Amino acid sequence: MxxxxxxxxxxxxxxxxxxxxxxxxxxxxxxxxxxxxxxxxxxxxxxxxxxxxxxxxxxxxxxxxxxxxxxxxxxLPREDQLRELLGPAFVGLTRMASGDRVVHTVTATIDGVDRTFAAADPAVAYGEALAAYITHALA
Known part of the structure; x- marks a missing residue:
């Protein structure tokens, strides 16, 4: 969450x-x-x-x-809602595990450039990507 x-x-x-x-x-x-x-x-x-x-x-x-x-x-949007809101900007989600640590990385295309947003919780990575996407779209 x-x-x-x-x-x-x-x-x-x-x-x-x-x-x-x-x-x-x-x-x-x-x-x-x-x-x-x-x-x-x-x-x-x-x-x-x-x-x-x-x-x-x-x-x-x-x-x-x-x-x-x-x-x-x-x-407090859920992970699926955040992914849906990213729409066509969403490229992918990856999960990397290293020992006890897991990092989820969301890739989103913002202004024609693929950007990555990483967090332990995939919902947070989606949220950060969406915040960047909205900020750019409204700028």
Missing amino acids: ITVELAKTLRDAGLRWHPATGDRFVIDKPGVDDDVYTVSEMTVERHDHPSGTILGFNGTTEWALDSVTADESLW
Whole structure:
């Protein structure tokens, strides 16, 4: 899973979230961004209103919460979502193991040049590649 810091980098680069079932998120406020929630019909429901999307909390798990707006939440995209968002820029993923250490490298074509992004977690490598891709595309 990507870090909150990388999720903020992606959001700040221009990635927009349209909550869907299965999406993970944190509440984007200091002191409460440690708990990861998942959008689902049972626990956290998406409610679309003309004024914006509200994420409503149901049940006892989130007893202290009623709802938060999507703008108050920070999406933590999954590995498959990050790969999908890279689209045609995605070239490949490699895995290299050396003793106890494993490094995943994502290759993406950005501005006609293949660039590599390495991390222990493949989702982080995808996230870093996507952040670079979005930043370049919007520059």
